[in-house]
Structures are given as C-alpha cells and as structure tokens.
Amino acid sequence: SIQRQRNHRDTWNLDLTEPISANYYPVDSRIGIRGSGGQQMWVLPDRSEGGASLADGEVELMLHRRLLHDDAFGVGEALNESAHGEGLVSRGTHSVLLCSSNCEEKSVVEA
Secondary structure: OOOOOOOOOOOOOOOOOOOOOOHEEEEEEEEEOOOOOEEEEEEEEEEEEEEEOOOOOOOOEEOOOOHHHHOOOOOOOOOOOEOOOOOOOOOOOOOEEOOOOOOOHHHHHOO
C-alpha cells in the first residue's frame, strides 16, 4: 500500500493553493488511518472513489460529485449529470475493518 502524508510531496516543494483537492487521491481498493496506539481502520469500497484524510482521525470518501453551478475550475459547466430528468444517484457498499494492530495482515488472512 502507498502511505500518503497530508500536505506533503516527496519529490517537490508543495505550494498549496487548493488544500482540499491537493489531498484527495484515487481509492481503488482501500483507504485507512492508524492511531497512535497502533489501532487501524480501513474502508474498502466496491468501486473507485476519491478519498482523503483532511484531519487527524478522519477519513473522507467522495461517493458522487454533483454541482448545480460551474465551479470555475476548468470544465466551464456544472457537474450535473442526469438521466430521464433526474440527477444520477450512485449507490455502493463499503466494508469497514477495525483492528487493534496490523490490519493488513489480518485482511490477508481473512480474504
């Protein structure tokens, strides 16, 4: 797994002009956090999503992004997908794995 560090890049000096979007990453299989006592929490989605940990002890997943107005960040239009006159709805499932230590080994054993 790749360990991400908030507001940091290993290969260049990061100039944060967009602190939220700069800390979102693709989540293809799992996203997790570790506590200072070794506790771990992992969320395993059934589809690719955007994810972040914008504050210590928090995990955030973007299930479906919908904007009714253009946000002026490049596409020049609202992100308002619809079908049959209704906004699209994305439904999925998430599994949560809580461990007191070494969740990664436990998930391999249980898989």
